[in-house]
Each structure stands twice: as C-alpha cells, then as structure tokens.
Amino acid sequence: MENKIISRKLKLLSQLMELHGENSFKTKAVANASFKLDKLPFRIIDKTELELSEQQGIGKSTAAKVWELLNTGCIRELEDLLSRTPDGILEMLTIKGLGPKKIVIIWQTLNIETIGELYYACNENRLIEAKGFGLKTQEEIKRAIEFNMASQGFFLYSQAEKIATHVGKELEELLPKDCLLHITGDFRRRVEILSRIDFITTATEKELLNGIEHLASLIKFEQKDGHIQTIHESGLPIYFFISNNTTFQRDLLISTGNEDHLNLLKQKLDGDIPDGQDEKEIYRKAHLDFIEPELREGLDEIEKASHHTLPNLINYTDIKGTLHNHSTWSDGVHTLEEMARHCKETLKLGYLGICDHSRTAVYAKGLKDEQVLQQWLEIEELNKKLTPFKIFKGIESDILSDGSLDYPEELLKGFDFVVASIHSNLKMDEERATTRLIKAIENPYTTILGHPTGRLLLSRKGYPINFKKVIDACAANKVVMEINANPLRLDLDWRWHRYALEKGVLLSINPDAHRTEGLKDMYYGTLIGRKGGLEAVQCLNCFSLEEIDHYFKTRKLL
DNA sequence: TCCAGAG
DNA sequence: CGGCCTCTGGA
Known part of the structure; x- marks a missing residue:
C-alpha cells in the first residue's frame, strides 16, 4: 500500500521534472525506475535512501539498477523538487480519478495547488478549461473530493x-x-x-x-x-x-x-x-x-x-478458538502450520478454522478443486501432530452473482464448515444484493455468512442490503453471522447485533487473519460484539472444541 | 493480481 | 482520429 503511494509520488515528481525542463535522460530514467518500483519490494527509509530486497524473485541486477538510477543524482533533484512542490499537490494523489499526469495538467493550466482550490474550481465550472477534462470528469472529481472530506477527520x-x-x-x-x-x-x-x-x-x-x-x-x-x-x-x-x-x-x-x-x-x-x-x-x-x-x-x-435483563457481555477470554483465517494456500502470509501453532501455543486457543479463498477468487490465489483435497491431507497430518488442538477444514467460498457457491456439492460436503462471502460485483442495488445473499444463506452447505455488507470503514461503503430480511433468512436456515473482526470492517455492524440475537442467530467473531498477527483482531471483534450486546453463549467461537465439533457435525446432518 | 475495455 | 491516463469489472 505504502509502496504504491510512494511510487506514484515518484512518478508525479518525474512528471514535474519534465515540465521544469530538467535533464531528460535523468527524467526518463526516474520515470522508468519508478514505474518498475511498482513491482519491486522496496521501502524508502528517508528521502535519500532506498532499501531493496532481493527476495520475492527479484534479481540482484534489477535491484541494483533501480538503486543506481535513484542514487545517481536523480534523488537529489527529486528531493529539491519535492521541497518546491506544494504539499497540496501531493495530497491530490489521494483523490480517485487523479493520477500524476492529470494533477500536473491542473497545476500548470489552472494554477491550483490545494484540494480546496480544486473543489472550488469544480464548483465554478473551471476544471473543464484544462485540456483533457470534460464535464463528466469534473463531476467525478467533485464527488471524489466530497467523499474524501466526509471521511476526513475520522479515525x-x-x-x-x-x-x-x-x-x-x-x-x-x-x-x-x-x-x-x-x-x-x-x-x-x-x-x-x-x-x-x-x-x-x-x-x-x-x-x-x-x-x-x-x-x-x-x-x-x-x-x-x-x-x-x-x-x-x-x-x-x-x-x-x-x-x-x-x-x-x-x-x-x-x-x-x-x-x-x-x-x-x-x-x-x-x-x-x-x-x-x-x-x-x-x-x-x-x-x-x-x-x-x-x-x-x-x-x-x-x-x-x-428489568435486570441486560446482557452478560462477552469478554476476550471467552474466546476458545478462531474461524475464518487464511494461509499460504491462498493469499495468506503464514503457513497452515504457523497459523495453527500460533493459535495453539501463543494464543492458547483450542481450534483453528482455516478458510482460504475459493476457486473464483483468482486474484487471491483461490484454491482449485484438487488443491482443496491436498489441503485436507495437510490438515489431517497436522491434526495428528497437534492434537488435542484441531484444525477445521473450512473454505471462504465466493458467493457468485446469482447467489450460488463456487464449488460442486460433492466438494462442499467434505468441509467441516463453509464461510460464504461476496467479493465481486459489489455494485448491486439493495434488492438484488439481498436476494443474492439469501440464496447463499439457503444453501445447505453455508455455515457462516462472511462480512455481510463488504464495507471498509472510512473507505468503502458496503453493498446495500435489507438487514432484516438477511438476518431472518439466517435465523430460518440456522446460518451463523460473522462479525468480521478486522478493525476496518467490523461487519456485521453492531447496530444489527441485537436484532440478530433476538432472532436466535449465532454470531461468530472472525479475524479473517492473513497472518499470525491478524488473529489478535478478535480483540476488536469482541469490543464491537460487546457494543452490540453479544454474550459468550451466543458466540460460535466461544464454543469449546467439543461443542463446536458437535455443532458442525450435527448441523451437517440436518 | 492482471488485463481488456470504457470514459 | 489516435493516443493517453485512469478507473472499472471480470477472471
């Protein structure tokens, strides 16, 4: 993430250099280098120093070349330029719809140096004066700025x-x-x-x-x-x-x-x-x-x-295990064994539910059918080694646009539990998104509904859903709802916990961890569950190993 | 994550 | 008209 921003900044700076009439060879070199940086593992320690790693299949020579390009004078000029570039210009990179090229055009032709001025220009219909900008782009940028302003100042x-x-x-x-x-x-x-x-x-x-x-x-x-x-x-x-x-x-x-x-x-x-x-x-x-x-x-x-009927709120120590986590089988950072040992030895949990991405999620290295079978073998081996700790065979199965899950029945059958969640086609209207979810909930193999709205706090509104209908469907089909514990998600929103609990729906505090450190997020899930009125007895991963094992087994028989 | 396609 | 930049959506 940070890398991306920095490399975009370098790109912007190289654009600026071009406009300032700096040595064009160097400009090209920097543009080239910063382009490549998109693909390189690197990190700027300060303005003058880059740290290039040789890992992740990047050859020494490529690393050295980029290092040299950025070290031979270019950096000094960049630094110089950086000091002359108004802060507002760099800030504009955060606006959706604005990349380095466009920002330079705006700066040059309209003499705009801050986001405030830019917003003003949009309102005055002045942005269309700049080459390459039309009414539509102007509107888009205005909307993007408004969104940024709305979430600004919030943490x-x-x-x-x-x-x-x-x-x-x-x-x-x-x-x-x-x-x-x-x-x-x-x-x-x-x-x-x-x-x-x-x-x-x-x-x-x-x-x-x-x-x-x-x-x-x-x-x-x-x-x-x-x-x-x-x-x-x-x-x-x-x-x-x-x-x-x-x-x-x-x-x-x-x-x-x-x-x-x-x-x-x-x-x-x-x-x-x-x-x-x-x-x-x-x-x-x-x-x-x-x-x-x-x-x-x-x-x-x-x-x-x-009336003395307040809930007896859940505590972090009530949590006995963790469900919905990823490993290197898909897009996780730590291996299955590392995740399991961390749960067992560091966090003293009784079980780990592993739910790597399913085959539709190609972008996240989702598991193909035969990989699922291979993973099961590894799980069985590890379970022998780690007993009494247990790894449950799970999957985060994508809910396709029509609401179906993306593995054939014979395969779904083999999992201990299935988390169903939406990752694509997020722009449905409320009605279609709701029926899509309900169809997934009605699937007999769905155990848990993952992050019900797909929201990312402060950066992405979730898809609109009819909460009541979705929760009712979960109640009717005995589907557990996830409280995604990632502090950026906290989804299901706490405002709906009470309704779900009243309907008898179990909630589950799932870290959706992609690395061992991510498991700690269950702490935030616990806090938000408390806010929603959640009790330990209503939380699936507060079940002991025996209880949850029994729960998964009997649920499948229904 | 990567690519084709649209604006 | 083609080329360019950036975002989007599908896989």
Missing part, C-alpha cells in the same frame, strides 16, 4: 486506541501521583469510528497544562471553558476535561454519554444526575443495574437495566 477505533494508550501513559507520568486520568467520550463507548479522543482528569488546569506541554506528540492546545483542546501529531484532536475528586464519577458518566442515554437516564431520575462512589452507585440511585459504557447509546439499555 478507526484501532488507530485511536494506539494514540490514546500512548498519550494516556505518558501523561500519567507527568501528572501528580494521586490524580485520576480516565478515557471517556465516544472512545469509552467503543464507537467504531471517532473524530476525537476525550480524557477526563482530576488534575487542576495548571497541572494538566504543564503535563501537556511536556508531551511532544500534542502539537497545539487551546484552553476552553472547563476543558483543554489539543491536536495529536496524527491529526486526531484530543480533549481533556477537568473534573475534581468530589464529582469525578458523575462527570465521567456525563462525558461518556451519549446524549440520548443521558436524557433517558435523567428521566428515570426525575432530574439531574447525582454523584456517587462509582458509576454503579449512580445507576443504583436511578434503580438501574450498572450499564457498561459500550451499551450507552440510548437504545433499550435503560429499559433492560430496570
């Missing part, structure tokens, strides 16, 4: 978590020992995408400011009424709310929110929210059971808390 929970942990730890050291510092706000409620992080503290404003000033990662700060606003170097705003020892628990609860939840809570209390020893006591004063922060969304949680 994935997983990204925010890294920042929050880091800042929290560092700041704790800088504040007086007896100070409380607690994460709060949307983050505490485990909202999947965030526009800022909130902390609350009992430190005084002076102590807090002093601490913040010593944190190099917080680039600017502003004092507001009752809180301090800062911006982390990543661009994520961090707010610090100042509380005190007497009202801390109440302030924590209020800053955690959300607004709907607080309003419902106030109704229960006939007025304002009181203070307490801890949040539990505050809820008790409202005659409510303690409500976990992730459930505080103003949905049915207050109701349930008053």
Whole structure:
C-alpha cells in the first residue's frame, strides 16, 4: 500500500521534472525506475535512501539498477523538487480519478495547488478549461473530493486506541501521583469510528497544562471553558476535561454519554444526575443495574437495566478458538502450520478454522478443486501432530452473482464448515444484493455468512442490503453471522447485533487473519460484539472444541 | 493480481 | 482520429 503511494509520488515528481525542463535522460530514467518500483519490494527509509530486497524473485541486477538510477543524482533533484512542490499537490494523489499526469495538467493550466482550490474550481465550472477534462470528469472529481472530506477527520477505533494508550501513559507520568486520568467520550463507548479522543482528569488546569506541554506528540492546545483542546501529531484532536475528586464519577458518566442515554437516564431520575462512589452507585440511585459504557447509546439499555435483563457481555477470554483465517494456500502470509501453532501455543486457543479463498477468487490465489483435497491431507497430518488442538477444514467460498457457491456439492460436503462471502460485483442495488445473499444463506452447505455488507470503514461503503430480511433468512436456515473482526470492517455492524440475537442467530467473531498477527483482531471483534450486546453463549467461537465439533457435525446432518 | 475495455 | 491516463469489472 505504502509502496504504491510512494511510487506514484515518484512518478508525479518525474512528471514535474519534465515540465521544469530538467535533464531528460535523468527524467526518463526516474520515470522508468519508478514505474518498475511498482513491482519491486522496496521501502524508502528517508528521502535519500532506498532499501531493496532481493527476495520475492527479484534479481540482484534489477535491484541494483533501480538503486543506481535513484542514487545517481536523480534523488537529489527529486528531493529539491519535492521541497518546491506544494504539499497540496501531493495530497491530490489521494483523490480517485487523479493520477500524476492529470494533477500536473491542473497545476500548470489552472494554477491550483490545494484540494480546496480544486473543489472550488469544480464548483465554478473551471476544471473543464484544462485540456483533457470534460464535464463528466469534473463531476467525478467533485464527488471524489466530497467523499474524501466526509471521511476526513475520522479515525478507526484501532488507530485511536494506539494514540490514546500512548498519550494516556505518558501523561500519567507527568501528572501528580494521586490524580485520576480516565478515557471517556465516544472512545469509552467503543464507537467504531471517532473524530476525537476525550480524557477526563482530576488534575487542576495548571497541572494538566504543564503535563501537556511536556508531551511532544500534542502539537497545539487551546484552553476552553472547563476543558483543554489539543491536536495529536496524527491529526486526531484530543480533549481533556477537568473534573475534581468530589464529582469525578458523575462527570465521567456525563462525558461518556451519549446524549440520548443521558436524557433517558435523567428521566428515570426525575432530574439531574447525582454523584456517587462509582458509576454503579449512580445507576443504583436511578434503580438501574450498572450499564457498561459500550451499551450507552440510548437504545433499550435503560429499559433492560430496570428489568435486570441486560446482557452478560462477552469478554476476550471467552474466546476458545478462531474461524475464518487464511494461509499460504491462498493469499495468506503464514503457513497452515504457523497459523495453527500460533493459535495453539501463543494464543492458547483450542481450534483453528482455516478458510482460504475459493476457486473464483483468482486474484487471491483461490484454491482449485484438487488443491482443496491436498489441503485436507495437510490438515489431517497436522491434526495428528497437534492434537488435542484441531484444525477445521473450512473454505471462504465466493458467493457468485446469482447467489450460488463456487464449488460442486460433492466438494462442499467434505468441509467441516463453509464461510460464504461476496467479493465481486459489489455494485448491486439493495434488492438484488439481498436476494443474492439469501440464496447463499439457503444453501445447505453455508455455515457462516462472511462480512455481510463488504464495507471498509472510512473507505468503502458496503453493498446495500435489507438487514432484516438477511438476518431472518439466517435465523430460518440456522446460518451463523460473522462479525468480521478486522478493525476496518467490523461487519456485521453492531447496530444489527441485537436484532440478530433476538432472532436466535449465532454470531461468530472472525479475524479473517492473513497472518499470525491478524488473529489478535478478535480483540476488536469482541469490543464491537460487546457494543452490540453479544454474550459468550451466543458466540460460535466461544464454543469449546467439543461443542463446536458437535455443532458442525450435527448441523451437517440436518 | 492482471488485463481488456470504457470514459 | 489516435493516443493517453485512469478507473472499472471480470477472471
């Protein structure tokens, strides 16, 4: 990913050089080299240094040639040019529809240097003045910019978590020992995408400011009424709310929110929210059971808390195994054995479901029919070696456009379980996408419906589906729904967990891991499952090895 | 991932 | 009209 962006940048820079009338041989050399870089494993350590690896079948001579091209003077000129190139120009590369060539044209003819100016030009109908741009392209670019703006300023929970942990730890050291510092706000409620992080503290404003000033990662700060606003170097705003020892628990609860939840809570209390020893006591004063922060969304949680029917939320330690993972058989990074040993030895899990891509997914080296049989042999061998740990024979079978799975029945029969998911033809309307999914759900060999909407948070909207119909179909056909635990997906969305659970649908927290480290993503899946109200007993991979083995076997007999 | 085809 | 750039969709 990063490689691609860098090589596109190099391409852009070489275009710019051409326009600036630099030595054309060198320009060509750089253009050539940067073109080849698309295919090379490389990494820029700083602006002047490239690291070329000899692995992955790239010959030494090719590597050396590229290295030389980029090292003999070209880099210096590039660097020079880079310093003269407005930041906005490079940023334009992030807009869909704009590559190096087009950006240079826009820059040269319209003198546009930032995305803002570009957007403005689109609105003023000026972009069509540039050669090669028509009304249609102008509209496309405008739409692309709008999409970028909409997702800009938002961060994935997983990204925010890294920042929050880091800042929290560092700041704790800088504040007086007896100070409380607690994460709060949307983050505490485990909202999947965030526009800022909130902390609350009992430190005084002076102590807090002093601490913040010593944190190099917080680039600017502003004092507001009752809180301090800062911006982390990543661009994520961090707010610090100042509380005190007497009202801390109440302030924590209020800053955690959300607004709907607080309003419902106030109704229960006939007025304002009181203070307490801890949040539990505050809820008790409202005659409510303690409500976990992730459930505080103003949905049915207050109701349930008053009837003592809140779910007993799942914990990460409830997870007994993992389903839906990839290996080197398809597009994974680690071998089946490495994945299995990691599960068994490092994560102490009882089983691993391996679900490499199926034959339609050529792009992901999907398994051909006979490869499936070979993989089964390897699984059987490994199972002997690793017992009592067990690898389940699974497959992530593509749901074709008409809703069918892409292996013949005789082969599907042989799997312990089948994850069915959509990877192609994502642009269906709601009706067609829904019937496509339902047909796959009705397939007797489908055990789990994989990432139901195909969304990628902050970058791709999923295909539109009728959630109720899809969930009902899963209930009717005893199909488990995946909570894809990849922090970019978290799909099924937590807002639909309750409905699915009420219908008796089991959920499964699946990491969709393509490498051993990816298995940890089940942590994010657990958090979002908690937010959705998931209990361990309703989660397929919280089943013990014996239970899940039995589940797969009896399910197939039905 | 790669290629043909469209805009 | 051909060539060019970039995106899309199918395999």
